[in-house]
Amino acid sequence: MTERADEQPSPGTDPLTAGCLLLLVLLADVVAGLLVLILLSVRALGRMEPPSGQTAAGPPPTDWVPPVSFGALALAVGVTGVLLLRSGHLYTGAVQLTLCAVVAGHALGAWS
Numbered sequence: 001m002t003e004r005a006d007e008q009p010s011p012g013t014d015p016l017t018a019g020c021l022l023l024l025v026l027l028a029d030v031v032a033g034l035l036v037l038i039l040l041s042v043r044a045l046g047r048m049e050p051p052s053g054q055t056a057a058g059p060p061p062t063d064w065v066p067p068v069s070f071g072a073l074a075l076a077v078g079v080t081g082v083l084l085l086r087s088g089h090l091y092t093g094a095v096q097l098t099l100c101a102v103v104a105g106h107a108l109g110a111w112s
Helices: 002-006 015-046 065-086 090-111
Strands: none
Touching (some): 015 065, 065 090
């Protein structure tokens, strides 16, 4: 019986801890996604056409909001993926890093 008393559970094996960690990751990703949505919505409001009778003075300036916002989202998802991998949640971390690669690809697509 003393052999079992000496064993310490490995971190991340408690279902309650794992569930709370996954909930925090989900909330962090939702907050980052909402931030991207808000930034893109505000950008769309600024691009509304001028009132009738007025013309644009020239071509619009370069819009950096989409690549920066999707890059920030990719960074948030990537950091949570790495944290999940380091805490022992291999499958969830791998899914997070795959999503990070998809969002980073979208950010690079919005850049060009």
